[in-house]
Amino acid sequence: MFRMLLFFLVAIGVIPFPVSADHSPKIEIVGSTTVLPIASRAAERFEKLQKIEKFKSSHRLRILVNAGGSGVGIHSVAKGRSDIGMASREISPSERKRFEGSHLKVHTVAVDAVACVISSEIYEAGIRDLTRQEIRDIYLGKIRNWKEVGGPDRKIVVVDKERHRGTRHVFMNYIFGNPTAKTPGTILVTGSNNEEQTKIAQSDSAIGMLSYAWINDEVRAIGIRDNKSIVNLTRETIRKGNYPIVRNLSFITAGEPNGEVKAFLEYLKSPEGQQLVEESGYIPFT
Amino acid sequence: MNPATFEKGMVFFLTILTLLVSSLLLIILATVFAKGLPALHSGFLIEASENFGREGGIIYQLMGTLILMTGAVLISLPVALGSVIYQTQYLKSETGKEICRQFAQMLNATPTILFGLVGYLFFGVYLETGVSWVTGSLILAVMILPTLQVSIREAIEALPDQYKDAGMALGLSPWSQIKTIIIPQCYYGIITGVFLGLARAAGETAAIMFAATTFSGIHLPESFSDPVPTLQTHMLVLTQEAANPEALAQAWSAGLVLLSLVFFLTVMAWILRSRLKMEAEL
Amino acid sequence: MENESHGIMWVFAGLNLIFLCCAGGLFLFLIFESYPIFKLHGFDFWLGQDWWVGEAYGALPMLYGSTLVTALACLLVLPLALAVAIFISEFLTPTSRRCVKAILELLAGVPGIVYGLLGVSFLSLWIKDVFGLLDGNTLATASCLLAIMILPTVLTLSEDAMRSVPAEYRDNALGLGLSKWQTATAVVLPQALPGIMGAVLLGIGRAMGETIAVMLVVGSLDRIPDPWFNIFSSAQTIPSKLGREAAEAIGEGTHWSALMALGLTLFIMVLLINFIGNRFLKRRSIS
Numbered sequence: 001m002f003r004m005l006l007f008f009l010v011a012i013g014v015i016p017f018p019v020s021a022d023h024s025p026k027i028e029i030v031g032s033t034t035v036l037p038i039a040s041r042a043a044e045r046f047e048k049l050q051k052i053e054k055f056k057s058s059h060r061l062r063i064l065v066n067a068g069g070s071g072v073g074i075h076s077v078a079k080g081r082s083d084i085g086m087a088s089r090e091i092s093p094s095e096r097k098r099f100e101g102s103h104l105k106v107h108t109v110a111v112d113a114v115a116c117v118i119s120s121e122i123y124e125a126g127i128r129d130l131t132r133q134e135i136r137d138i139y140l141g142k143i144r145n146w147k148e149v150g151g152p153d154r155k156i157v158v159v160d161k162e163r164h165r166g167t168r169h170v171f172m173n174y175i176f177g178n179p180t181a182k183t184p185g186t187i188l189v190t191g192s193n194n195e196e197q198t199k200i201a202q203s204d205s206a207i208g209m210l211s212y213a214w215i216n217d218e219v220r221a222i223g224i225r226d227n228k229s230i231v232n233l234t235r236e237t238i239r240k241g242n243y244p245i246v247r248n249l250s251f252i253t254a255g256e257p258n259g260e261v262k263a264f265l266e267y268l269k270s271p272e273g274q275q276l277v278e279e280s281g282y283i284p285f286t
Numbered sequence: 287m288n289p290a291t292f293e294k295g296m297v298f299f300l301t302i303l304t305l306l307v308s309s310l311l312l313i314i315l316a317t318v319f320a321k322g323l324p325a326l327h328s329g330f331l332i333e334a335s336e337n338f339g340r341e342g343g344i345i346y347q348l349m350g351t352l353i354l355m356t357g358a359v360l361i362s363l364p365v366a367l368g369s370v371i372y373q374t375q376y377l378k379s380e381t382g383k384e385i386c387r388q389f390a391q392m393l394n395a396t397p398t399i400l401f402g403l404v405g406y407l408f409f410g411v412y413l414e415t416g417v418s419w420v421t422g423s424l425i426l427a428v429m430i431l432p433t434l435q436v437s438i439r440e441a442i443e444a445l446p447d448q449y450k451d452a453g454m455a456l457g458l459s460p461w462s463q464i465k466t467i468i469i470p471q472c473y474y475g476i477i478t479g480v481f482l483g484l485a486r487a488a489g490e491t492a493a494i495m496f497a498a499t500t501f502s503g504i505h506l507p508e509s510f511s512d513p514v515p516t517l518q519t520h521m522l523v524l525t526q527e528a529a530n531p532e533a534l535a536q537a538w539s540a541g542l543v544l545l546s547l548v549f550f551l552t553v554m555a556w557i558l559r560s561r562l563k564m565e566a567e568l
Numbered sequence: 569m570e571n572e573s574h575g576i577m578w579v580f581a582g583l584n585l586i587f588l589c590c591a592g593g594l595f596l597f598l599i600f601e602s603y604p605i606f607k608l609h610g611f612d613f614w615l616g617q618d619w620w621v622g623e624a625y626g627a628l629p630m631l632y633g634s635t636l637v638t639a640l641a642c643l644l645v646l647p648l649a650l651a652v653a654i655f656i657s658e659f660l661t662p663t664s665r666r667c668v669k670a671i672l673e674l675l676a677g678v679p680g681i682v683y684g685l686l687g688v689s690f691l692s693l694w695i696k697d698v699f700g701l702l703d704g705n706t707l708a709t710a711s712c713l714l715a716i717m718i719l720p721t722v723l724t725l726s727e728d729a730m731r732s733v734p735a736e737y738r739d740n741a742l743g744l745g746l747s748k749w750q751t752a753t754a755v756v757l758p759q760a761l762p763g764i765m766g767a768v769l770l771g772i773g774r775a776m777g778e779t780i781a782v783m784l785v786v787g788s789l790d791r792i793p794d795p796w797f798n799i800f801s802s803a804q805t806i807p808s809k810l811g812r813e814a815a816e817a818i819g820e821g822t823h824w825s826a827l828m829a830l831g832l833t834l835f836i837m838v839l840l841i842n843f844i845g846n847r848f849l850k851r852r853s854i855s
Contacts, residue, residue: 040338064504189790191526198528293750297749300651303648304656314678314716392839397776399814400810403810403814411819521682526688526784528689544679
């Protein structure tokens, strides 16, 4: 019994060992959950391409993709903990200053919009658009009920994001003109796009912010109204630049990329890579 | 109301309460099974996950969890065994023993997220093991140290004094006593500890989510510096996606597998512990 | 021979030292890493109400959230644990008692992430419907989840405390003509009370440090509920804050130091609770 167990333990323990001498190249990517679908898809395809090209070599390229948020992505690439960071926002001036020595370089691959989203129940009750001022007042806690903006008599569940998230930066920058604006009206704070999507879908009177690719039947995007003209969120309005809250999705390296990292970034910018961007629900960057 | 009726009423009330509590706990188990089984298709345990975990199986996540917990026990066992033997066989000072006991309790009570953060900074950054399964195993090893210690200590302290007296009478050195009497006589205790430690390591998420895991890109680790996907973090990602029925179903199935793994290890530990008791009574 | 034996002893001593270093090192590490923030803000760190990375680091909302969540979980667990432990230990036959205890011990090992999943997909929705709330991710949800989580542990330990009351007490009481109920409540329970307190405290210590399950349902809002006793509003606990923000700051800077100071605070709180809990348990076994 004891021997059997010991054997079993050692057997599992040594699985990683036989190949440990072989240092096959590895790219580590960390950051924004918005960019993650692109990175994950591209990594899978790129690994396969490399396998075919270098068929005889035992060195197989591996690309690790991890979530965390734009702040984490920028921080970890600047500190050398990963090879590429993913960011769904610009590098902020304070980050630029803090990581001056790392020579961060931005490689934009896609265009995305940040939608102001609401629960489907509210959408069906007639709210199809809001003005910037209304959204601002909702987040400031001045408007607390949907009926104040023409909706049903129901309190608003204001969903915010963790402060370092890229989506929040972009959204708040448009609404308040300040990416790190304080929002006293907040009821809930979420992290990834998935989490926020879930919380809004589970609620029947929520408002929040989400990337374009996360919008579905339960989580509806609303238009931004401005002096009676309404801009709805569609592929067209993003592409034409009419929709006001757009952003670039980018990969960040410390210094000029080279070797495998460079090849991977070039693949992302190639027509095939841009096809993957489209598959992930974003607009290719041209 | 006469006292006898009152008492009967109270006992009845307690019976109901106990039944409620037990059924609450059983309902939790039943829910995991009821939600997990439907999505548990035939290939779930042997297929790789696809489409961000929403489809396919969990083979590599399961392997990752197994690697982390096994590594943890392999690292932790010698330290636990050595320190308990030192404390019970060599250490004479009562103060020393008390300090060791307090430290073990302290380690046992520490919130697991602190192991994750401090462990990552200490092992991953200062000792340069990076975000890897080695870091994860080291962190988990520290975490399960008290669990292993308690089981081993129980086994050693349950040894009848005659054994030690007989060893002394034969003129055995402390080391020979340990080698010929203590370790062979205690190995059911040691293995009980191993299983309990494995179970505790398998269920832990917070300690490894920063230091040892990856979302995609790695199937099995190929070197010491590779992270692994794990069942726990896989579940965490899918749970945050609970509005998506596909993801939720996969999360339940992964939860069922994780729960079965933990239960299996715990039941193994019990079986061995009862063997231990039987031998002690002989 | 003597030499070899001595060498072996040093090996064991060394292993023991590794163990002591793990435990002590953790504590020292936390103090060392959180020193900068205390140097910067002093004790105001614990009193500040704003946590805004780069501007202010105030731990009060997290501190308050952690305390309230665990206190509430304690309130939920204590009466249940007391009642059920009396029943299991005094009124059940030995066979069924062993059965119940086995189930409890098994349940004590259910991973936190499984409770998190239950919380997200059931509990938070139920609480929202039952209490007619705006949203189900609240302090109360987290407390309920924690109460369910620690119930098996607390029950097992409380039952142990009841069983450890010597059998003579029961026999004497029954011999004096007291009923089973009177024996249980008037003789056994007072004797076992410190042990039960200890059990609850150990459970509470565990609950306070739980990260994943709480993080998923507590709402993660760094603000003291308004009014302060409003348990149906979102809040933040220390472990949940660490789980959400640590990846961004890891390793250096004021932000990291502030997070480590939160960790240190949590560590000390849990240790204190645990220390007192163990004292209670020990007093029982000595007397």
